Amino acid sequence: MRIVMIGSGYVGLVSGACLADFGHHVCCVDKDASKIEALHQGRIPIFEPGLDELVAKNVAAGQLQFSLDLIEALPNADAVFIAVGTPSRRGDGHADLSYVYAAAREMAPHLDAGTVVVTKSTVPVGTGDEVERIIREAAPDLSFSVASNPEFLREGAAIEDFKRPDRVVIGVNDDHAADVLREIYRPLLGNETRLLAMSRRAAELTKYAANAFLATKISFINEIADLCERVGADVQNVAKGIGLDSRIGARFLQPGPGYGGSCFPKDTLALLKTAQDYEAPLRIVEAVVASNDGRKRSMGRKVIHALNGQSQGKTVALLGLTFKANTDDMRDSPALAIVRTLQDGGVAVRAYDPEGMEQAANVLDDVTYCGDAYEAMEGADAAVIVTEWDAFRALDFQRAGTALNDKLLVDLRNLYDRADVERHGFRYVAVGR
Template structure:
């Protein structure tokens, strides 16, 4: 099938590449000429395990193309995916200016029947606005359908999530669009992955509801972690006991310094805003967001207290900058909040992250970066673990202790076991234990 992907950010690039890898002819369209030039040279704008190899292979085999030519890309395709950003607006709602701008371009250039797919995370009712904008922008009436097909790609696991998803959600109005979309996903469905056909508004809701539920679990376990510390319980054991209940399950019950990224923070606020617009209570989601914002900051007062309120000139090492492992995404990363707060108290920040260094330099000032985790520890007054990269788990503890000025660890992701770290001579602080 002939597919156009509009927007070569995280969702667009992964989606387009994976469709090309299934044998489709795919054009990825973006207005950012530098990004398109870089992609045509094989340079990736994001870090995602395995993505560069797939891009290179499918570009070489002439199934995947990158262009800034809107007219060509829109007229080329049978199916057009809208994969542009929906940033948070000032009032917490999703800003649809890019989505509707693309819809206007589609209406302007489309020359025959197209299936227009909302892949971006958008509020309920967006498909109606996209239809209206396309119709308004057409010089001649041309038939089309708008479909909602939300993405459920986890950064760091995106290719796996595309090829082996828990479910494929397709919101449609017409039998013709339904047939096109089922044919598009036929190869994935054959592997036993379910396709859920819904109305468009239900599909739009499923994405927001899913992310809000996962964020709720994280804030819930983080709030319980504070209680566990006060009563002497272990939040990891509590979470394990909860997760063994088949009605609950173990996922997204890891206490830490809060969630980040491009989805959970924005989607929780946007769904809360939608609830308010329809005069429905949003108390739960408001609390989820509030707990998370407080959780990002909770570790700094502990560091401040340990040093008797004086962090001026202290060398504090931060391991992990990306909002989670296996990505270089710094959007809404807890590390940014933590580092800014530590610097405000006068600390000197040294940092290591396996892949997010380049992105971090665009956001953080006055940070000294290191190429290896141990290098950062030399003469450190404290170590703060913010992102749970696997390589941190089994590093030589004796070497870590010997390199530090004072062996103090604030473990924001419960990477280590308290008894083991104390045995190695560390002053060890964790979350909920």
């Protein structure tokens, strides 16, 4: 099938490349000239494992192309996916839908009859109705469909998630849209992937509900970790004990410095705003957002406490800056609040991240960026693991001990066993243990 993907960011580029790999003809469109030029030159504007090879393969095969001109890309398209950003709107926290609606207005006069317009972006309930109204207003006699197809991609594992998903959700209000989307995802259905067809509004809400529930699990286990520290229990035992319950499941029960990234923070907030608009308050999600906001700065205070409360004039080596491993994404990363809390306490920060330092430099001031973990530890009073990169899972403790002023490791991801660290003469501070 012929597919146009509006937006060549994280969701659009991954989705477009994977759909091209299924055998569809995909044109990714973006208004950012520098991004399209980079893609034409084979340079990927985001870090996602395996994406550069997937893009190169399908460009070479003629299945994937890039363009600045949406109007030129639209003729003969079977489906047009909207995969533009929906960031939190400044001032009120609602999802900013201006890019979604702008895409609808631009395409409306140029759509072919029978085209299915699909919102891939994460959007509040009712957005598809407004997209349909915008197109109908511009082309009152056109036969077209508007559908919802939310993405459930994890940064760092997005290609695997797209090609081997837990489920594919399509929100459709007519049979034609359902048939087109089933054909697009037909290559997946032989792998026993469940395709769930529902109403457009139900699909829009499903994405927000899923992210809010996962965020709830994270915040829940983080609060249990705090209680474990007070009562002398090990949160990893507790997490295993509840995670083996099939009704609960073990995923997203790893305690840490709080959730961040491009989805959970903005999606939980947008869901709350939608609930307020419909006078159906979500008290649990409200508590999750508040808990997570406080969690990040509390991790900075945890580091200061590990320094015996004497932070003024100290230096700390932060190992990891991105919100999770295998991405360069700094959006709402716990490292942002941790760095600011440390700096407020008079701590100098040295940092290393395998992929995120260029992005971090745009949002963090007065941080010394280093070439590797050991350079970051040179002359520091503590090493703090913030992100669970594989590079930090097997540190050379003899080398680290020589570099550090004090053998102190604060492990905010619980990557190590206490006995293994302490036998190297280190003081070890973990989360919930």
